Amino acid sequence: xxxxxxxxxxxxxxxxxxxxxxxxxxEAFFSGHAFDPHRHATYAIGRTLAGVQSFSYRGARTNSLxxxxxxxxxxxxxxxxxxxxxxxxxxxxxxxxxxxQDILGGRPLPFHREGVSLDPRLAQATEAVFAALDAQSDVLxxxxxxxxxxxxLAEVCQAWPSxxxxxxxAALRARExxxxxxxxxxxxxxxxxxxxxxxxxxxxxxxxxFGTSPHRYLTLRRLDQVRLQVRLGRGLAEAAVAAGFYDxxxxxxxxxxxxxxxxxxxxxxxxxxxxxxxxxxxxDP
Numbered sequence: 001x002x003x004x005x006x007x008x009x010x011x012x013x014x015x016x017x018x019x020x021x022x023x024x025x026x027e028a029f030f031s032g033h034a035f036d037p038h039r040h041a042t043y044a045i046g047r048t049l050a051g052v053q054s055f056s057y058r059g060a061r062t063n064s065l066x067x068x069x070x071x072x073x074x075x076x077x078x079x080x081x082x083x084x085x086x087x088x089x090x091x092x093x094x095x096x097x098x099x100x101q102d103i104l105g106g107r108p109l110p111f112h113r114e115g116v117s118l119d120p121r122l123a124q125a126t127e128a129v130f131a132a133l134d135a136q137s138d139v140l141x142x143x144x145x146x147x148x149x150x151x152x153l154a155e156v157c158q159a160w161p162s163x164x165x166x167x168x169x170a171a172l173r174a175r176e177x178x179x180x181x182x183x184x185x186x187x188x189x190x191x192x193x194x195x196x197x198x199x200x201x202x203x204x205x206x207x208x209x210f211g212t213s214p215h216r217y218l219t220l221r222r223l224d225q226v227r228l229q230v231r232l233g234r235g236l237a238e239a240a241v242a243a244g245f246y247d248x249x250x251x252x253x254x255x256x257x258x259x260x261x262x263x264x265x266x267x268x269x270x271x272x273x274x275x276x277x278x279x280x281x282x283x284d285p
Contacts, residue, residue: 031087034080035260041220044072046092052083057115074211106168110157125152170195171205183244
């Protein structure tokens with residue numbers, strides 16, 4: 001997708017690309033404030049298409065301009081706003097660490113300290129993913145592009161810092177246990193017994209390979225279930241309980257922390273046309 005795109009009018013909007021099993025992708029325009037501080041359980045990798053995209057990340061205010069690549073690591077707090085009066089337009093793909101691990105095969109996650117990169121290799125790899133997502137029927141091209149993006153991250157970035165030895169097999173066992181118990185109460189002792197590790201070693205393992213804590217991973221997977229159930233027509237309260245939250249207010253608190261907006265704003269206008277969905281001011285960078 002070319003960066004030479006005229007900005008639309010002052011109305012904020014978000015287009016969600018058709019969902020894939022592995023990842024989510026959006027294109028959006030914001031004229032001012034976009035998102036409160038929040039953190040993803042995924043990589044957020046994207047390109048500013050027009051305007052100035054400003055966000056706070058790892059203790060610094062960062063600006064992304066057309067032609068630059070944004071790389072936000074899992075579990076790193078950030079926000080979003082326009083850095084100039086005419087707003088900003090951008091495109092983003094959310095890359096789960098689980099998919100990254102499927103490709104890396106047990107290496108610690110790639111880590112980019114700054115929120116913006118000028119490296120042409122990352123720009124090319126990110127654009128290839130967007131092009132493959134646009135060609136919806138070509139699954140092989142999509143998988144090839146995803147592999148290329150992950151391989152480029154591993155080449156360009158350093159490894160996520162970890163103190164002490166880490167155990168990939170233990171982290172995998174813990175993740176599988178969480179996936180099997182999304183709607184149930186889970187303790188760190190449960191995970192430690194399943195993984196064959198002590199509690200704190202397992203926590204270190206999990207963060208090294210999946211970019212977040214077991215508790216955050218479980219919470220975000222439950223929020224994924226909420227979003228899916230609402231898309232299928234369930235109400236927020238019913239979807240929250242079905243996904244394993246105590247009630248809707250409990251889910252709303254975690255939703256704000258994860259996406260920077262309230263669920264009602266995220267889902268506003270969701271019952272739109274099939275395929276790419278246009279929502280008014282309801283996503284995050």
